Amino acid sequence: MASIDRVAEPWGTRTPYGPGETWPARTDTYLADGIEPDDVDRWVPSATVLHSNGDALDIAVKDGRMVGVRGRAGDRVNHGRLGPKDLYGWQANASPDRLTRPLVRRDGRLVETSWDDAMGRVVARTRELLDEQGPGALGFYTSGQLFLEEYYTLALVAHAGLRTNHVDGNTRLCTATAAEALKESFGCDGQPGSYSDVDHADAIALFGHNVAETQTVLWTRMLDRLAGPRPPALLCVDPRQTPVARAATVHLAPRPGTNVALLDGLLHEVLTHDWVDHDYVAAHTVGFAELEKQVAAYPPDVVARICDVPERDLRAAAELVGTAERLLSTVLQGFYQSHQATAAAVQVNNLHLVRGMLGRPGAGVLQMNGQPTAENTRECGADGDLAGFRNWANDAHVADLARVWNVEPDEIPHHSPPTHLMQMLRYAEQGSLRLLWVQATNPAVSLPELARVRSVLSQDRLFLVVQDIFLSETAELADVVLPAAAWGEKSGTFTNADRTVHLSERAVDPPGEARPDLDIFLDLARRLNLRDKDGGPLVPWTDPEGAFEAWKECSRGRPCDYSGLTYAVLREGGVQWPCTADAPHGTERLYADGAFWAAPDTCESYGRDLVTGAPVEPTEYRALNPDGRAVIKAAEYLPPHEEPSEAFPLHLTTGRTLYHFHTRTKTGRVPQLRDAAPDVWVELSPPDAEAYGLAEGDVAAVTTPRGGIEARVRVGGIRRGVAFVPFHYGSWDTGPRADGTTGRAANELTPTDWDPASKQPLFKAGVAAVRKVRDGTGPAPAPTTTASAPAGAGVPPTAGGADALSDEGVAVGWAAGRWGTP
Amino acid sequence: MRIGTALRDLERSERGLARGLEHLAARHPAEHEVFHVGRDVASWSRVHAVDVAAAARRYEDAPEGDGPGEGLGRELGAALGGALDDPLGDATAAEAVVGDPADVPTDALQLLRDLRQVAMHAYGVSTEWEMVAQAAQAVRDPDLLALCQRCHPGTLRQLRWANATIKVLSAQALTS
Numbered sequence: 001m002a003s004i005d006r007v008a009e010p011w012g013t014r015t016p017y018g019p020g021e022t023w024p025a026r027t028d029t030y031l032a033d034g035i036e037p038d039d040v041d042r043w044v045p046s047a048t049v050l051h052s053n054g055d056a057l058d059i060a061v062k063d064g065r066m067v068g069v070r071g072r073a074g075d076r077v078n079h080g081r082l083g084p085k086d087l088y089g090w091q092a093n094a095s096p097d098r099l100t101r102p103l104v105r106r107d108g109r110l111v112e113t114s115w116d117d118a119m120g121r122v123v124a125r126t127r128e129l130l131d132e133q134g135p136g137a138l139g140f141y142t143s144g145q146l147f148l149e150e151y152y153t154l155a156l157v158a159h160a161g162l163r164t165n166h167v168d169g170n171t172r173l174c175t176a177t178a179a180e181a182l183k184e185s186f187g188c189d190g191q192p193g194s195y196s197d198v199d200h201a202d203a204i205a206l207f208g209h210n211v212a213e214t215q216t217v218l219w220t221r222m223l224d225r226l227a228g229p230r231p232p233a234l235l236c237v238d239p240r241q242t243p244v245a246r247a248a249t250v251h252l253a254p255r256p257g258t259n260v261a262l263l264d265g266l267l268h269e270v271l272t273h274d275w276v277d278h279d280y281v282a283a284h285t286v287g288f289a290e291l292e293k294q295v296a297a298y299p300p301d302v303v304a305r306i307c308d309v310p311e312r313d314l315r316a317a318a319e320l321v322g323t324a325e326r327l328l329s330t331v332l333q334g335f336y337q338s339h340q341a342t343a344a345a346v347q348v349n350n351l352h353l354v355r356g357m358l359g360r361p362g363a364g365v366l367q368m369n370g371q372p373t374a375e376n377t378r379e380c381g382a383d384g385d386l387a388g389f390r391n392w393a394n395d396a397h398v399a400d401l402a403r404v405w406n407v408e409p410d411e412i413p414h415h416s417p418p419t420h421l422m423q424m425l426r427y428a429e430q431g432s433l434r435l436l437w438v439q440a441t442n443p444a445v446s447l448p449e450l451a452r453v454r455s456v457l458s459q460d461r462l463f464l465v466v467q468d469i470f471l472s473e474t475a476e477l478a479d480v481v482l483p484a485a486a487w488g489e490k491s492g493t494f495t496n497a498d499r500t501v502h503l504s505e506r507a508v509d510p511p512g513e514a515r516p517d518l519d520i521f522l523d524l525a526r527r528l529n530l531r532d533k534d535g536g537p538l539v540p541w542t543d544p545e546g547a548f549e550a551w552k553e554c555s556r557g558r559p560c561d562y563s564g565l566t567y568a569v570l571r572e573g574g575v576q577w578p579c580t581a582d583a584p585h586g587t588e589r590l591y592a593d594g595a596f597w598a599a600p601d602t603c604e605s606y607g608r609d610l611v612t613g614a615p616v617e618p619t620e621y622r623a624l625n626p627d628g629r630a631v632i633k634a635a636e637y638l639p640p641h642e643e644p645s646e647a648f649p650l651h652l653t654t655g656r657t658l659y660h661f662h663t664r665t666k667t668g669r670v671p672q673l674r675d676a677a678p679d680v681w682v683e684l685s686p687p688d689a690e691a692y693g694l695a696e697g698d699v700a701a702v703t704t705p706r707g708g709i710e711a712r713v714r715v716g717g718i719r720r721g722v723a724f725v726p727f728h729y730g731s732w733d734t735g736p737r738a739d740g741t742t743g744r745a746a747n748e749l750t751p752t753d754w755d756p757a758s759k760q761p762l763f764k765a766g767v768a769a770v771r772k773v774r775d776g777t778g779p780a781p782a783p784t785t786t787a788s789a790p791a792g793a794g795v796p797p798t799a800g801g802a803d804a805l806s807d808e809g810v811a812v813g814w815a816a817g818r819w820g821t822p
Numbered sequence: 823m824r825i826g827t828a829l830r831d832l833e834r835s836e837r838g839l840a841r842g843l844e845h846l847a848a849r850h851p852a853e854h855e856v857f858h859v860g861r862d863v864a865s866w867s868r869v870h871a872v873d874v875a876a877a878a879r880r881y882e883d884a885p886e887g888d889g890p891g892e893g894l895g896r897e898l899g900a901a902l903g904g905a906l907d908d909p910l911g912d913a914t915a916a917e918a919v920v921g922d923p924a925d926v927p928t929d930a931l932q933l934l935r936d937l938r939q940v941a942m943h944a945y946g947v948s949t950e951w952e953m954v955a956q957a958a959q960a961v962r963d964p965d966l967l968a969l970c971q972r973c974h975p976g977t978l979r980q981l982r983w984a985n986a987t988i989k990v991l992s993a994q995a996l997t998s
Contacts, residue, residue, distance in 0.1 A: 136997050165993070416990045423990070426853065430930055432998030612859050612983035641858050752854045 007800025031068030054496020083216035100512025144371025147492025149547035174370030187598025193364025200362030203324030208334015241717025257640030263347035265303030269318030277356030294634035326362025445730035485510035599628025613756025697776025826881030
C-alpha cells in the first residue's frame with residue numbers, strides 16, 4: 001500500500017487509460033492515527049459532501065466514533081478515489097465547538113435552552129406573522145448541503161403548508177445558472193452528460209471551470225486520460241493559470257465580463273467553417289437562423305479585441321471544438337458568477353446543439369454545480385422551482401403537484417416565479433419579510449456586499465432562525481439557533497452533478513441534542529398542525545425512507561424520475577436518474593435520441609429573456625416551439641455593469657481554493673485543510689504587483705466601492721489587470737474587527753448584482769483598487785499546488801506532512817468493489 | 823407626407839423612454855435588478871433614437887411637416903387618458919414627478935407606480951413603431967421597414983420586462 005501526502009499531491013497517483021477503456025480503480029483511504037483497517041467496526045456507505053462530484057465512500061466507525069473514510073472502488077463516479085477535502089474533512093464532525101443545544105436570544109445574548117422552548121418561539125412567531133400579514137412574511141433560505149428527503153419535506157411544508165413563495169437555497173450562489181441554462185436550451189433542468197464522457201471524449205472544453213480544484217476526482221479522471229494513449233485535446237477558458245490551463249492545448253484568458261462575446265466568436269467560426277451537423281439542427285432544434293444572424297457580428301478580430309485574447313488562439317480554440325468528434329464541455333463559476341451568466345452558459349449548449357454533440361459517449365455537456373446536494377434543491381423545489389421540475393406557469397403542472405400533495409392547487413403559490421434569495425433579502429430589507437429561516441449556510445460571509453447583508457440580517461424587526469452545526473457568523477446574528485446533525489449523523493440521499501444518486505447512512509450519533517434537519521422540519525409541521533385537504537397530516541412520513549418513498553411518487557413520470565430506486569438498491573452504489581421500471585439501472589445520458597422535455601405541455605420553463613430576465617409567455621413559447629425541440633437561443637454581448645476606472649483600476653474576481661469549502665465552517669476546523677490555506681490572500685499578476693510596488697507576501701489593502709479588506713499578496717499566474725480573492729475567509733475564528741467587518745471576507749468587496757435570468761449573484765463582476773500597507777514577513781498563505789501557484793521561486797511548497805499521509809490502493813487488473821489491493 | 827413628423831415624434835419618445843428608464847434606475851438604486859436592467863435597456867432606446875433621427879432626416883423635406891410636439895404624439899397622449907403626462911415631449915412623466923431622484927424615498931408601492939409609468943411609456947413607443955412600420959410598407963421604404971423590424975422587438979422586450987417585474991413584485995408589495 002502506498003503512502004502519499006494528499007495535501008501536497010491533491011490528485012494522487014496517475015492510473016493512465018485510453019479512450020473507451022474503463023477508468024482503473026484506485027482506492028483512497030485515510031484513517032485516524034493508529035487505526036488500521038482491521039480495527040474498524042463498521043464501514044457505512046455514503047458519498048462526499050464538500051463539493052458536487054458525489055464520490056462514493058465508506059465511513060469507518062470504531063467504538064461509535066468516525067475514524068476515517070475509504071473510497072468505494074466499485075462506484076461509477078469515483079472508482080475509489082477521494083479528494084483531499086474528503087480524506088480529511090470528516091474530522092470536523094468531532095470538533096469540540098459543535099452546536100449541541102438550541103440557543104435563543106435573551107437580553108441581546110444567545111443562551112442555551114430546550115428544543116421545546118426554541119421551537120415554541122419559532123412557531124409562535126410564525127403564527128403571529130401569518131395572522132398579521134400572511135405567508136409573504138415568511139422566508140426559507142436553505143442549503144446545498146442537506147439531503148433530498150429534507151429538501152422535499154421543506155418544500156412541502158413551506159409551499160403547501162405555510163403557502164409562502166419565498167423558498168430558495170444557497171444553490172442560488174452556485175448552481176442557479178446551470179439550471180437556468182438547461183431550462184433555456186432543453187426546456188427542462190437535467191444534466192445531459194455523464195462523467196463517463198471523460199472516458200470517450202477526444203476533446204474536453206472547460207468554460208470557467210477550474211475542475212482541478214472544484215471537483216478534484218473529476219480532474220483526476222481527466223489527468224488519467226491525458227496520461228494515457230490518444231489523450232483528448234483540452235480547451236481552458238479562465239483568466240487564471242489554473243492547473244487546467246497549464247494542462248490545456250489551448251488556454252484563453254479573456255477579459256472578465258466578456259464570456260458571451262467569446263462564445264459568440266467561437267460559434268461564428270464554427271458556423272463559418274460549417275462545422276455544423278445540419279441534419280441534427282434541422283431535426284431537433286429551433287432558433288438556428290437567429291443564431292446565424294447574431295454571431296455574424298462577432299468575427300475573430302472583433303472578439304479578440306473585446307475579450308483581449310490573441311486572435312490566433314481564438315481560431316485554434318474554435319477549431320478544437322469545431323472539429324472534435326466527441327466533444328465534452330463543462331461549465332462552472334467562471335461563467336455562472338460572471339456578467340451575462342445564463343447567456344454565456346447557453347452558448348455552450350448551443351455549441352453542442354449545432355455540432356450535434358449530445359447523448360452519445362464522449363459527446364455531452366456538463367453544466368456543473370458547486371455543492372454536493374445542489375441538484376436535490378433543484379429537483380425538490382427548495383430553490384425557486386416547483387418539485388419534480390414542474391412548471392410554475394403551467395396550471396396543469398401545479399394541479400398535478402396539488403394532487404401529489406393532496407391540497408388544493410391554489411394553496412401552492414404560483415402567481416409568480418418562486419422568490420429568489422436576493423429578492424427575499426430585499427423584502428427583508430424593506431421589512432415585508434419578517435421571519436427568515438436559514439439552514440446550513442452562512443449568508444453573513446457568502447453573500448455579496450456584506451455590509452448590506454449584515455445590516456439586513458441584524459435588524460430587530462427580522463426574526464432570524466439559523467439551523468446549523470456550528471455557531472457561524474450568521475448564527476451569531478440569530479434570534480433562535482437550532483443545532484443540527486451533520487453528514488454521517490443522519491440518513492438520506494443526495495445527487496451529484498451527473499445525476500448519480502447516493503445513499504448516505506447514519507454512521508454515528510449526533511452530538512448532544514443536535515437533530516437531523518428532517519426531524520426539525522417534521523417537528524415544525526407537527527407543531528403547526530399542518531393538514532392536507534382531507535384533514536390528514538400534510539407530511540405523512542416520519543423518517544428518511546418514508547420521505548424518499550413519497551418523493552418517488554412526486555418524481556414519477558417527471559424527467560428526474562426516482563421511481564425505480566430504493567434504499568436497498570442504493571446501498572450497492574450510485575445510480576443515475578431517471579431510474580424507472582423501464583430503466584432499472586438508471587440512465588447514463590439524457591437526450592440520446594434528440595428527444596427533449598421541451599414540449600409546451602411538459603417543459604419545466606418557457607424560458608426567459610436572457611438580458612431582461614422577463615419570463616417568456618406560454619403562448620409565445622407555444623408558437624416558437626410547438627414540437628418541443630431544443631431551443632438555440634442567441635445572445636448579444638453587453639458591456640459589464642462595472643468597468644475598471646482610475647479609482648478602481650482592476651477587475652476583481654472571487655473564487656475558491658482546493659482545500660476549503662464555502663465559508664470553512666468544516667474545512668477550517670480540520671488541521672490538514674486549514675493549514676494548507678490558512679488565511680486570505682490577493683492574487684496579482686507580476687506586472688500589476690510591480691506597478692503597485694508589491695512583492696510576494698506584502699500586506700495590501702484591497703478596496704472597492706463597497707468596502708475593504710487586508711490580504712497578503714500572491715504574485716501568481718493571473719491575467720494582467722485582474723485581482724483574485726478567495727471567498728472562504730470570514731471571522732468565526734478571528735472575531736470581527738472593531739469596525740464590525742470581518743476584515744478579510746472577499747464579499748466585503750463584491751457588488752450586489754445578479755444575472756437577470758438565473759438570479760445568480762455575480763461574484764466575479766467587481767472592480768477594485770490595491771495598495772500596499774506594509775512589507776510582508778514571508779510568502780502569502782496561498783497554496784502552491786493550485787491556481788494560486790507563485791510566479792517566482794522561493795515559496796515553500798504546500799505540504800501536509802506526516803498527518804496527511806493517506807493510502808492509495810491501486811489495483812492491477814481491477815475488479816469492482818474490493819478494497820485492500822497491493 | 824407626415825412620416826418625418828412621426829419619426830421626430832418617435833425619436834423624442836425613445837429619448838423620453840431612455841430617460842424614464844434611467845430615472846427609474848436612479849430612483850431605486852437598492853432595487854438592484856431594476857437598477858441594472860433599467861440602465862441596460864435604456865441604452866437600447868438611446869441607440870434607437872439616433873437611428874430614428876437619421877431616418878427622419880431623409881423625410882425632412884416632406885411638404886406638410888408638422889411642428890415639434892404636434893400631431894400623432896399629442897393625440898396618443900390624449901388617447902391614453904393622460905396616463906402619460908407628456909409621452910413624446912422632452913420632459914418625461916417620470917422627470918415631472920421626480921425632481922432630484924435622491925430625494926425620493928423608495929418603497930415597494932412607489933416602485934410599482936414607477937414601473938407602471940415605464941410600461942405605459944414603452945407601450946406608447948411600441949404603438950408608434952407600429953405606425954411608422956405601416957407607413958414604411960405603404961411607401962415601400964425597405965430601409966425604414968428594416969429599422970422598424972430591428973428596433974421594435976427591443977421596445978417590446980422593455981415593455982415585457984416592466985410588466986414582468988410588476989408581476990413579480992405586486993403580491994409582496996400589496997399584501998404587506
